[in-house]
Amino acid sequence: MAFGLVAQQFVRLGILSTSDHASVVSINLFVALLCGCIVIGHLLEESRWINESITALVIGVCTGVVILLTTKGKSSHIFVFSEDLFFIYLLPPIIFNAGFQVKKKQFFRNFMTIMLFGAIGTLISFFTISLGAIALFRKMDIGTLDIGDFLAIGAIFSATDSVCTLQVLNQDETPLLYSLVFGEGVVNDATSVVLFNAIQNFDLVHIDAIIILKFVGNFGYLFISSTLLGAFGGLLSAYIIKKLYIGRHSTDREVALMILMAYLSYMLAELLNLSGILTVFFCGIVMSHYTWHNVTESSRVTTKHAFATLSFIAEIFLFLYVGMDALDIEKWRFVSDSPGKSLRVSSILLGLVLVGRAAFVFPLSFLSNLTKKSRYERIIFKQQVTIWWAGLMRGAVSIALAYNQFTRSGHTQLRGNAFMITSTITVVLFSTVVFGLMTKPLIRDQKKKEENSQVDHPASECSLANQLIRFTTTGAKRPQLAVS
Amino acid sequence: MAFGLVAQQFVRLGILSTSDHASVVSINLFVALLCGCIVIGHLLEESRWINESITALVIGVCTGVVILLTTKGKSSHIFVFSEDLFFIYLLPPIIFNAGFQVKKKQFFRNFMTIMLFGAIGTLISFFTISLGAIALFRKMDIGTLDIGDFLAIGAIFSATDSVCTLQVLNQDETPLLYSLVFGEGVVNDATSVVLFNAIQNFDLVHIDAIIILKFVGNFGYLFISSTLLGAFGGLLSAYIIKKLYIGRHSTDREVALMILMAYLSYMLAELLNLSGILTVFFCGIVMSHYTWHNVTESSRVTTKHAFATLSFIAEIFLFLYVGMDALDIEKWRFVSDSPGKSLRVSSILLGLVLVGRAAFVFPLSFLSNLTKKSRYERIIFKQQVTIWWAGLMRGAVSIALAYNQFTRSGHTQLRGNAFMITSTITVVLFSTVVFGLMTKPLIRDQKKKEENSQVDHPASECSLANQLIRFTTTGAKRPQLAVS
Numbered sequence: 025m026a027f028g029l030v031a032q033q034f035v036r037l038g039i040l041s042t043s044d045h046a047s048v049v050s051i052n053l054f055v056a057l058l059c060g061c062i063v064i065g066h067l068l069e070e071s072r073w074i075n076e077s078i079t080a081l082v083i084g085v086c087t088g089v090v091i092l093l094t095t096k097g098k099s100s101h102i103f104v105f106s107e108d109l110f111f112i113y114l115l116p117p118i119i120f121n122a123g124f125q126v127k128k129k130q131f132f133r134n135f136m137t138i139m140l141f142g143a144i145g146t147l148i149s150f151f152t153i154s155l156g157a158i159a160l161f162r163k164m165d166i167g168t169l170d171i172g173d174f175l176a177i178g179a180i181f182s183a184t185d186s187v188c189t190l191q192v193l194n195q196d197e198t199p200l201l202y203s204l205v206f207g208e209g210v211v212n213d214a215t216s217v218v219l220f221n222a223i224q225n226f227d228l229v230h231i232d233a234i235i236i237l238k239f240v241g242n243f244g245y246l247f248i249s250s251t252l253l254g255a256f257g258g259l260l261s262a263y264i265i266k267k268l269y270i271g272r273h274s275t276d277r278e279v280a281l282m283i284l285m286a287y288l289s290y291m292l293a294e295l296l297n298l299s300g301i302l303t304v305f306f307c308g309i310v311m312s313h314y315t316w317h318n319v320t321e322s323s324r325v326t327t328k329h330a331f332a333t334l335s336f337i338a339e340i341f342l343f344l345y346v347g348m349d350a351l352d353i354e355k356w357r358f359v360s361d362s363p364g365k366s367l368r369v370s371s372i373l374l375g376l377v378l379v380g381r382a383a384f385v386f387p388l389s390f391l392s393n394l395t396k397k398s399r400y401e402r403i404i405f406k407q408q409v410t411i412w413w414a415g416l417m418r419g420a421v422s423i424a425l426a427y428n429q430f431t432r433s434g435h436t437q438l439r440g441n442a443f444m445i446t447s448t449i450t451v452v453l454f455s456t457v458v459f460g461l462m463t464k465p466l467i468r469d470q471k472k473k474e475e476n477s478q479v480d481h482p483a484s485e486c487s488l489a490n491q492l493i494r495f496t497t498t499g500a501k502r503p504q505l506a507v508s
Numbered sequence: 509m510a511f512g513l514v515a516q517q518f519v520r521l522g523i524l525s526t527s528d529h530a531s532v533v534s535i536n537l538f539v540a541l542l543c544g545c546i547v548i549g550h551l552l553e554e555s556r557w558i559n560e561s562i563t564a565l566v567i568g569v570c571t572g573v574v575i576l577l578t579t580k581g582k583s584s585h586i587f588v589f590s591e592d593l594f595f596i597y598l599l600p601p602i603i604f605n606a607g608f609q610v611k612k613k614q615f616f617r618n619f620m621t622i623m624l625f626g627a628i629g630t631l632i633s634f635f636t637i638s639l640g641a642i643a644l645f646r647k648m649d650i651g652t653l654d655i656g657d658f659l660a661i662g663a664i665f666s667a668t669d670s671v672c673t674l675q676v677l678n679q680d681e682t683p684l685l686y687s688l689v690f691g692e693g694v695v696n697d698a699t700s701v702v703l704f705n706a707i708q709n710f711d712l713v714h715i716d717a718i719i720i721l722k723f724v725g726n727f728g729y730l731f732i733s734s735t736l737l738g739a740f741g742g743l744l745s746a747y748i749i750k751k752l753y754i755g756r757h758s759t760d761r762e763v764a765l766m767i768l769m770a771y772l773s774y775m776l777a778e779l780l781n782l783s784g785i786l787t788v789f790f791c792g793i794v795m796s797h798y799t800w801h802n803v804t805e806s807s808r809v810t811t812k813h814a815f816a817t818l819s820f821i822a823e824i825f826l827f828l829y830v831g832m833d834a835l836d837i838e839k840w841r842f843v844s845d846s847p848g849k850s851l852r853v854s855s856i857l858l859g860l861v862l863v864g865r866a867a868f869v870f871p872l873s874f875l876s877n878l879t880k881k882s883r884y885e886r887i888i889f890k891q892q893v894t895i896w897w898a899g900l901m902r903g904a905v906s907i908a909l910a911y912n913q914f915t916r917s918g919h920t921q922l923r924g925n926a927f928m929i930t931s932t933i934t935v936v937l938f939s940t941v942v943f944g945l946m947t948k949p950l951i952r953d954q955k956k957k958e959e960n961s962q963v964d965h966p967a968s969e970c971s972l973a974n975q976l977i978r979f980t981t982t983g984a985k986r987p988q989l990a991v992s
Contacts, residue, residue, distance in 0.1 A: 055771055274820075284821070
């Protein structure tokens, strides 16, 4: 029986739900747009500037404009931005695939630097942006914002968008930068969870040693437990598939089990208020390292491409969605009377993002270089600039948090909140498009230097990598020991 | 940023949405159960009786009982049965994959018989059940049911559940039976849409030639337009992928494009009130016949298994879901005072289903045998019994329709409606489990006879198959002409 029939049933029952029809229409429009994005993205593949995310974002905004005009300014989006959609359906496949496809050797070699950037770096940028916002916005009359709001602003705008990173950085072209910036983005998530715990639970006005210790302990607990949960999920799937020889009867069961267990690990992490992103990321790493070697040949090909495809669709969906949502007339109504001020707020925030990131990339790179013996291992200045630059993009994560902090049920009541929402959108659009456009060339320019520093030789942190892998190895009956 | 963070944000904002937490819990439980079903289904693979759908159904019911006990009879399901979930998300992948993997030669060879069963057969069973219900229920006092309700009962219980068929019949073991019963199930959908149009628009009390002509015309239009839409979607995807050489840059784009365009064709059909099932089924056939040959090797492996996996997960999900929902305390409360009567209603309906199906399988098989020249082509009596038997199962489709007809916003107001809902659930559970259990052995018993009739030789309707395929061929630039 088709939905059409059901719709007719509704008509028959005299309770014709126009919402059903509307949702069918919007799904049609949205899927058609997705197809469009994929085709256009394919045609622009050779382009020196554009990448898929920017295409989707732009198409989204254009569609928003069209809808806005056709509905005569009534509405501009076909879906209301929902955090559930984002955190429950779109984010997991993207991060899982990133973990599944990440170059593990490169990742674990730079593990310490990644931790440094992800944990300490995020903190530095958080404090810089929060204090900057307090200092600059207090003078301007943009409605009432309390200390909690300012701290939230700090967290919102230090949230590196891992998804954008995946789009602009190419793992094969620049493995070092990729693993640094993306890894940072993943760890960044754990930090932010701790950060918000802190904002809620600790009195941040008089900070003392105990609070800082608690804070560090909290982060350690969160990081380790999330990682272990992810690793456990991966190992369990490997064990079941190997022990029960699932592939004997059908390939599909293997693939289904991998997908479901990865998703389960993410949702479990959310249930336990851990960092789901960290969990599913490490689950992806472990699955590609153990499970993947225990499945049938066809399952290997399938998983490799199926996960990539899912994540690909989720990414396009996400940017299209953000682009469409950006023009939501509701949000702009409140600030339409003072466009100049709204613009000033946005540019201040953009400046703070730039400064906040610079404030940790360069010092921490310097620190990490001190630990490196060989000069090939060091992060040269040009690379530091790229790291700083590539991490400037803010995306759906920032928007989701801004909505969460500054709106109730999707509508802005207070003037201050309205300003924050609109500026967040402005910053996201601007940073993604402009910074995104300029990252590709920037990287191509210094690719040569990159390649030099990629010469393979025993590195200081390589041992750590092997330790980590050995540690996990003991847990699983895996066929081979080579670090893949 | 993780959902955990968002949840904490909610806490912070003082609007802790327990619903969010609840949904996370239920998703965890549900995904865990899905994994369980897959593992158990794997362990029971060799079993002579059980199949995956029955496992899922039983596990679902058991979980329902547990939840019922833990919540002290307050609720028994973690999700409320939603038609959208079923028709928008679960059904399309299942039917698409069925079309994608179907043995086209076999299907088109039996095309006429399938049409006969799907169109005329469904009508016969519809009238048998409706009239039987009117005759038998009028005497019993089970609340008020009008003529519309009785006709709806006819439609609800003549809805062959294609999904169950896929589970019990094995295409490789019994290709003829599979193509007949499953094909019938697909065409059955178009018939039902027309049927409901008819119930709404035509005055069925005084039937005359014009009405019947209208009816036939209506069916023809619906069938042809749905088929053409599906074929067009498939050919378009083939054309785009071949012309733009999407595979040049990435395999993932090819796979993504195939998935999205198949889904788009389904949703378009729904939008135009056509039969989405027919559309997506033919879209699957065309894609496996043209598009599949234009994609890269890895895309072929990926699509073959990825689509099967999606459909596999959707099926398990569906049966688990139906099983869980079956115990919804709300529905049973109304009939709890007269269990005997409820049982009688259910058994009457079950009897009507048996009779209604027998009323068209045997006569129509006889008719179709008349057209067959070679005795190998004929449907022998034992096969007719199997066809009758294998199509007896009623599933989620019937439930969705019953809810739609007899409930408003998921709750039963009238006594008569309550009876119908509970009896539908009883019939679905009983038919799926009991008939399902007995189908596997039944088929194995007469497999030999089947194999004899599978000897390959030019058949009367084979020409039609080639015609159909040639017809579509002209539309597409496809690499080879062999009927795959």
